[in-house]
Amino acid sequence: xxLRDFLPQGEMVFPLSQxxxxxxxxxxxxxxxxxxxxxxxxxxxxxxxxxxxxCSGTVKAIEKRRVLTGAMMDCIxxxxxxxxxxxxxxGQREDASKLTNDDILARVQEAAIVGLGGAGxxxxxxxxxxxxxxxxxxxxxxxxxxxxxxxxxQLMRTRAAEIVEGLELMLRLFPNxxxxxxxxxxxxEAISAMEAAVSGKNRMRVLPLKTxxxxxxxxxxxxxxxxxxxxxxxxxxxxxxxxxxVGTIYAIQRAVLYHEPLFSHCLTLTGEAVKNPGNYIIRDxxxxxxxxEASGGLKEGVTLKKAxxxxxxxxxxLGSLDVPIQKQNNGLTLLPEDPCEIxxxxxxxxxxxxxxTTVCPMGLLPQLMAExxxxxxxxRYEKKLYGLECIxxxxxxxxxxxxxxxxxxxxQAKAEIMARKRAAGGK
Amino acid sequence: xxxxxxxxxxxHTRDKWSTAFIMRVVTLSLLPASLVGVIVYGxxxxxxxxxxxxxxxxxxxxxxxxxxxxxxWKDGSAVVTGLMLGLCLSPSAxxxxxxxxxxxxxxxxxxxxxxxxxxxxNPALAGRCFLLISFGKVMSAxxxxxxxxxxxxxxxxxxGSAVNITQMFLGTANGVIGSSILALLVxxxxxxxxxxxxxxxxxxxxxxxxxxxGLFGGQGFDVKFLLAHLCGGGVVMGAFFMATDYxxxxxxxxxxxxxxxxxxxxxxxxxxxxxxxxxxxYSVIIANLFVPxxxxxxxxxxxxxxxxxxxxxxxxGPLLKRVPRPVIVLTSIALIAGVAxxxxxxxxxxxxxxxxRAAQAASYKVVLPSAESFEVDAALDQAVADLNGQxxxxxxxxxxxxEVFIGRDAAGEIAGYAISxxxxxxxxxxxxxxxxxxxxxxxxxxxxxxLNETPGMGMRADEPEFKEQFNGRTATRFKLIKxxxxxxxDEIDSVSGASITSSAVVNxxxxxxxFFHTTVKGGN
Numbered sequence: 002x003x004l005r006d007f008l009p010q011g012e013m014v015f016p017l018s019q020x021x022x023x024x025x026x027x028x029x030x031x032x033x034x035x036x037x038x039x040x041x042x043x044x045x046x047x048x049x050x051x052x053x054x055x056c057s058g059t060v061k062a063i064e065k066r067r068v069l070t071g072a073m074m075d076c077i078x079x080x081x082x083x084x085x086x087x088x089x090x091x092g093q094r095e096d097a098s099k100l101t102n103d104d105i106l107a108r109v110q111e112a113a114i115v116g117l118g119g120a121g122x123x124x125x126x127x128x129x130x131x132x133x134x135x136x137x138x139x140x141x142x143x144x145x146x147x148x149x150x151x152x153x154x155q156l157m158r159t160r161a162a163e164i165v166e167g168l169e170l171m172l173r174l175f176p177n178x179x180x181x182x183x184x185x186x187x188x189x190e191a192i193s194a195m196e197a198a199v200s201g202k203n204r205m206r207v208l209p210l211k212t213x214x215x216x217x218x219x220x221x222x223x224x225x226x227x228x229x230x231x232x233x234x235x236x237x238x239x240x241x242x243x244x245x246x247v248g249t250i251y252a253i254q255r256a257v258l259y260h261e262p263l264f265s266h267c268l269t270l271t272g273e274a275v276k277n278p279g280n281y282i283i284r285d286x287x288x289x290x291x292x293x294e295a296s297g298g299l300k301e302g303v304t305l306k307k308a309x310x311x312x313x314x315x316x317x318x319l320g321s322l323d324v325p326i327q328k329q330n331n332g333l334t335l336l337p338e339d340p341c342e343i344x345x346x347x348x349x350x351x352x353x354x355x356x357x358t359t360v361c362p363m364g365l366l367p368q369l370m371a372e373x374x375x376x377x378x379x380x381r382y383e384k385k386l387y388g389l390e391c392i393x394x395x396x397x398x399x400x401x402x403x404x405x406x407x408x409x410x411x412x413q414a415k416a417e418i419m420a421r422k423r424a425a426g427g428k
Numbered sequence: 429x430x431x432x433x434x435x436x437x438x439x440h441t442r443d444k445w446s447t448a449f450i451m452r453v454v455t456l457s458l459l460p461a462s463l464v465g466v467i468v469y470g471x472x473x474x475x476x477x478x479x480x481x482x483x484x485x486x487x488x489x490x491x492x493x494x495x496x497x498x499x500x501w502k503d504g505s506a507v508v509t510g511l512m513l514g515l516c517l518s519p520s521a522x523x524x525x526x527x528x529x530x531x532x533x534x535x536x537x538x539x540x541x542x543x544x545x546x547x548x549x550n551p552a553l554a555g556r557c558f559l560l561i562s563f564g565k566v567m568s569a570x571x572x573x574x575x576x577x578x579x580x581x582x583x584x585x586x587x588g589s590a591v592n593i594t595q596m597f598l599g600t601a602n603g604v605i606g607s608s609i610l611a612l613l614v615x616x617x618x619x620x621x622x623x624x625x626x627x628x629x630x631x632x633x634x635x636x637x638x639x640x641x642g643l644f645g646g647q648g649f650d651v652k653f654l655l656a657h658l659c660g661g662g663v664v665m666g667a668f669f670m671a672t673d674y675x676x677x678x679x680x681x682x683x684x685x686x687x688x689x690x691x692x693x694x695x696x697x698x699x700x701x702x703x704x705x706x707x708x709x710y711s712v713i714i715a716n717l718f719v720p721x722x723x724x725x726x727x728x729x730x731x732x733x734x735x736x737x738x739x740x741x742x743x744x745g746p747l748l749k750r751v752p753r754p755v756i757v758l759t760s761i762a763l764i765a766g767v768a769x770x771x772x773x774x775x776x777x778x779x780x781x782x783x784x785r786a787a788q789a790a791s792y793k794v795v796l797p798s799a800e801s802f803e804v805d806a807a808l809d810q811a812v813a814d815l816n817g818q819x820x821x822x823x824x825x826x827x828x829x830x831e832v833f834i835g836r837d838a839a840g841e842i843a844g845y846a847i848s849x850x851x852x853x854x855x856x857x858x859x860x861x862x863x864x865x866x867x868x869x870x871x872x873x874x875x876x877x878x879l880n881e882t883p884g885m886g887m888r889a890d891e892p893e894f895k896e897q898f899n900g901r902t903a904t905r906f907k908l909i910k911x912x913x914x915x916x917x918d919e920i921d922s923v924s925g926a927s928i929t930s931s932a933v934v935n936x937x938x939x940x941x942x943f944f945h946t947t948v949k950g951g952n
Contacts, residue, residue, distance in 0.1 A: 071435070148441065224731070230730075230731040230732040230734070231732050232730075232732045232733065233732075305433065306433070306434055307433060307434045307440060308433050309438075309440055313438075313439060313440040313441035314438060314439045314440075314441065315438050315439065316438060316440060317438070318433070318434065318435045318436060318438075318440065319433060320433055320435055321433065322433075334440075336440070339434040339436070339440070340440055340441050340442050341434070341436040341437075341440060341442075342434060342436075343442070344442045347446050347447075347448075349446075349447040349448075349500070349503050349544060350500075350543060350544040350545040350546070351545045352447055352450070352544065352545055352674045352675065353545055353674040353675050353677075353679070354450065354624075354674045355626065355674065355679065356445075356623075358679065358680070358728075359623075363730050363731060363732070364728065364729070364730045364731035364732075364734070365730050366679055366680065366727065366728065368679065369679055369723075369727070385727065386727070387729065387730045387733065390730045390732065393438075395438050395439030396439075398439050398442075399439045399441060399442055399443055400443050400445075401442075401443075402443070402445045402446050402447050402449065402450050403446075403447050403545075404442065404446065404447075406437065408437055408438065408439065409436075409437040412437060
């Protein structure tokens with residue numbers, strides 16, 4: 002499913018917080034004209050990101066709108082004129098050799114790039130670790146281990162040279178680092194495209210990975226590439242690694258060489274309920290429902306039961322499709338049936354079969370963690386069983402033959418422990 | 429747009445395997461053994477299996493209904509428990525054995541402790557041990573293959589005799605319904621290949637058991653000896669199906685290995701020093717009881733905290749440091765148990781032998797009342813030694829000649845010969861008796877020195893009505909006939925309802941007489 006550009010016609014909604022960190026502050030007012038690529042909200046502080054307009058038109062309102070988590074959030078609503086008139090100052094390729102490291106970092110920050118793998122962590126923060134010389138690996142995450150999602154695969158097949166250029170720019174910031182492009186073996190075309198683009202380049206290689214969820218998890222990748230396992234309290238930079246999604250690296254290339262801010266990214270529309278699945282370069286702020294309708298809608302006779310922003314393993318369930326697509330959203334999976342509902346009906350007591358232990362990418366003991374959490378023994382959960390190390394990948398829950406809601410239990414237990422810690426710290 | 433979309437925590441996809449599916453696969457894996465059992469032992473074996481499974485499921489159904497626990501009987505775990513229990517029973521077990529066993533397993537061991545996932549020992553094994561304790565004699569009555577009465581191979585092995593390993597492997601020897609090692613291996617290895625059971629458990633059981641038998645079994649690493657022990661007494665069943673029970677085995681890989689080794693060692697200790705052929709069940713159950721302790725001390729740490737994985741990252745705390753402690757504790761427990769058992773055996777060995785000798789001497793006196801003293805004869809001793817502890821002759825079942833004494837009267841004349849003979853074909857182990865023979869070949873009488881038959885049945889062989897039939901007879905070989913009709917000189921009335929015991933006694937006496945006529949008289 003090749004990548005296609007999707008140009009929305011309807012109103013565009015830009016949440017002020019699409020990233021991890023403080024929400025941005027609007028710098029436009031109602032009725033202001035806006036252009037593609039124009040900054041409409043400023044980052045508030047270092048760990049924050051700007052908001053970029055992805056269409057041309059006029060600001061309709063700055064108000065609370067429902068976003069994909071189901072919450073109401075401050076958003077800038079833009080009446081899209083459908084012309085997509087770009088703002089000035091980007092689009093022309095520049096000679097990168099004259100750019101200093103600070104220029105590169107500044108352009109990444111200006112372009113409002115966040116991690117497109119899903120978390121949405123501001124990239125300019127990630128690229129400024131305490132000691133750049135200690136970074137040994139820049140890992141380009143092309144694993145795309147979520148089932149159903151294929152847009153990164155398409156991006157790597159069609160934008161291999163651009164991704165490699167982006168990686169080269171990143172490597173300039175880290176003199177001792179090697180660039181490793183990790184791709185799961187189930188994407189042979191992407192692997193060969195990237196290998197072709199990498200050939201002849203220094204400090205760079207493609208690393209085919211075992212096809213296995215959660216191979217694209219930051220920690221799983223670091224484990225494979227650097228052989229390092231590290232506690233949840235540490236960051237990848239602490240073990241000399243920086244992991245960026247290939248989509249993010251492509252965005253870095255656009256930002257640095259073309260001065261182009263991030264206002265579009267790739268997204269997979271998929272799921273058994275979709276009539277025409279496909280991969281799109283989608284503009285931020287487009288509503289999920291507009292994309293679905295324009296693509297041809299649902300399959301005939303199918304009722305939508307569950308909509309996921311992302312893939313089935315870690316996707317966020319949507320209560321409604323009338324919410325805007327954010328920067329880091331890379332999939333819309335629409336299912337005619339809810340596997341969670343089916344699983345709930347099959348739930349039995351824990352068998353202690355140990356399948357969860359076998360699949361846990363962190364080496365935890367989910368069956369005992371669930372037991373401790375259910376017993377309310379959070380001390381045991383945290384200290385004996387290292388329950389805070391859970392990365393909530395959902396592998397245990399997926400594999401559980403007794404269909405226990407393990408990850409839900411862990412989420413709650415972790416939230417409760419963190420709340421207690423905050424309360425204890427506040428005294 | 430559709431506004432009623434489902435919201436739930438991720439993941440939004442699930443593996444196809446469910447509890448019921450796993451139970452179905454385990455049930456399937458037991459079918460080869462069940463099939464072989466039914467083919468070899470006949471329809472009664474099928475009846476035992478059916479009753480066992482049916483009453484297990486019915487018990488759980490009943491418990492569900494009485495306690496409003498939902499429909500847990502549908503998950504298929506009761507079928508597995510029932511089938512496993514049935515396979516561990518004698519094919520000739522009466523109907524109430526599988527029924528009571530399954531009821532105990534499901535109602536007491538499983539349901540009363542919280543149902544699926546909460547039982548603290550393996551329900552099927554607990555059911556079996558319950559039956560062994562409550563109905564010992566019925567439980568150890570193994571059926572007869574091809575109409576021939578035989579002890580189970582493992583009892584025979586204990587008795588020191590040779591067993592047919594091929595028969596044991598194929599499952600055509602005497603034993604429980606699920607005694608075909610081949611069929612059990614097919615099922616067990618399939619489960620392992622499907623990742624349903626953990627290899628570290630079953631293989632550590634087998635390896636540690638074999639190693640311990642080789643080291644302490646007294647026969648070294650003799651392949652035949654080890655194979656016989658591996659193929660008998662439920663070792664394979666225990667290793668693949670019982671020890672691997674999810675609920676009653678440890679969580680971490682290391683814990684599972686320790687647990688498996690514990691089972692293997694306990695099994696070997698019981699096999700070498702203990703008496704019961706069913707001891708492997710007990711070793712699994714005892715190891716089950718250690719599981720909470722293993723799970724307390726041997727918890728694997730997350731990758732980030734493991735010493736081996738630490739690599740370039742050195743911020744984590746002490747890692748596998750605590751692991752050796754429980755390993756040491758458990759190994760010590762196993763060693764102490766072994767040493768204690770051997771110690772008690774060594775301490776009492778002398779006394780036991782003395783008492784044995786006294787009993788022997790007393791019984792010689794009984795069968796040769798006119799003798800004042802008994803002496804050994806070098807030539808006869810050599811003749812006994814030449815038998816090499818092998819089965820005597822070919823017409824006397826599994827009979828052995830133990831020793832021969834010459835009895836002399838007050839005048840120093842030979843009053844007769846006392847011959848000790850053993851038959852291993854008793855209903856419940858060995859029968860050893862002393863036979864007194866006058867120099868002219870007249871049988872003075874017999875006296876039992878070892879008799880462990882069923883009270884009220886086989887034990888009645890020791891009553892005068894049966895054993896005094898031999899007194900004063902001159903026949904060189906006796907025939908056993910049905911009770912109440914012996915007239916001829918060479919006929920002996922069977923103890924009613926104990927033909928196995930009676931036949932073993934007659935075989936032992938015949939062996940002793942044969943030895944007298946061919947060796948004592950022939951040799952002199």
